[in-house]
Each structure stands twice: as C-alpha cells, then as structure tokens.
Amino acid sequence: MECPLCITHRDNIVWQDEYCRVITGDDPAYPGYYRVVWGKHVAEMSDLDVCARRHFMDVVFAVESSLRALMNPDKINLASLGNKVPHLHWHVIARFADDRHFPESIWGREQRSALMRNAPDHAALAARISAELA
C-alpha cells in the first residue's frame, strides 16, 4: 500500500520548507490541530541525523508557539506515534479544558460534545511560524 504521507496534497498545506510541511489536522472538533510531516519516508526520529532532527523539532515548536499566540489554549499536546502510518509526523494540538476529550488525550475516551471554535487564520499562522523560525 502506498504511504498516504508520501503524497502531498497542496490544499491542506499551511507552511512548508524543503524538509517538511505543516498540514491541517482536519478534525472539526480540534480547530487547533496541525501535523508536521517530514518530507522523506522515515519511521523514527532516531533515523534522522542530528541536524535534521533539530530542524524538525524547531518547526514543531514554532507551530506550538504560534498556536499559543493565536489561540491561547489551556495546553499543547505533542505526539509522534506513527503506528498506522510509519512516516514521521508530529501531531501538534491546541487543547482546551472544554474540548471533546480534555483532560484525556484526543485518542482517549470522549468526555463531552465538542464546543466549536474557529481555526486560526492560516496566513497568520504561516507568518508566525516563519517568524518563530527566523
């Protein structure tokens, strides 16, 4: 089966450089949910060299900082799992005390109906990510 993260969909890209891309999480219950996807098909962070790993994490933390600035969440969740799709990607999720699963992980048991929030403006998010990395 072809790896779904080896295929780039232009319409879900918020930010990108030559190594990785930030894409929308596409979960209406989580408007502050983004994925940072490594360009090459690699399974584990320890498969990357130190420079690549640091750059990847710098982008993850830039998304975190940007979501904090734009959405003021109660918590940020970060995860690299890849059990189903072993192509390196980080989940960066702005969490709110009244969201669907809080304080559980978004992969845990639902706690309540999701309160709808607006996603951040993607041009503003992209600009902030670039600024954080500059």
Add this chain to the structure above:
Amino acid sequence: MECPLCITHRDNIVWQDEYCRVITGDDPAYPGYYRVVWGKHVAEMSDLDVCARRHFMDVVFAVESSLRALMNPDKINLASLGNKVPHLHWHVIARFADDRHFPESIWGREQRSALMRNAPDHAALAARISAELA
C-alpha cells in the same frame, strides 16, 4: 494540590542529570515505557529556552535509540501531553504489534490482552543513554 512530578522518587529513576530524569512508566503491559521528566515545574516546551529544549529532546531521543537497541520494538511512540499534570514530561514507549493497544495509542481502545515481555535491564539502559548523549 502538589504537583506529583515535582516530587522525586529515587526508586523509579533510571538515569538523570542536573536538568531532567528518566523514570519507569510503571505499566506492566508496557515494559518499554519510560518518562523523561524536566526538573523544574514548567508546562510547555516553548516555555524553555532553546538550549534547554534541545537538551531535553536529546535525552528523549537517547532513550528512544536505547530502547530500539535493547528491545527491537515495531515502533517508538513519543508524546508530551500534560493535560492532567502540566509539568513537562515526555512519554517514550516501545510499541510491539502484539501489545495491548497496537496500532492504537496506549491511551486508546484496548485491542487484546497484553503479551508479557521483560523490561530492559536498567543498568544497561542507563549506560546506553549516557553513551548516546556522549
């Protein structure tokens, strides 16, 4: 309520330096489950300065590499959530295709009874973490 991660329990420490400690996950279904806990009570990675953040991640990736070498897991899962305990800590989990939740996250729905495995020898794990960081 006092933060449980501000209290250090000497008996669950596998490795430590002046900034952080690696402790056992204490889940019998997950013998390759460790937590890397930052010493100071800080909630988010973007609250740390760049040097601290890089050191913290270097330790997380050293635990990942060491678990891969000692346990040969099918996947490594990394996560910093902290919704319940907002004191920075990384979950580093060696996952196996026959473990309790695979391919779901360990916070998801159980898939089967856990097949029991041995945890790595902690002296060997500590030595490998130090070697990875050297």
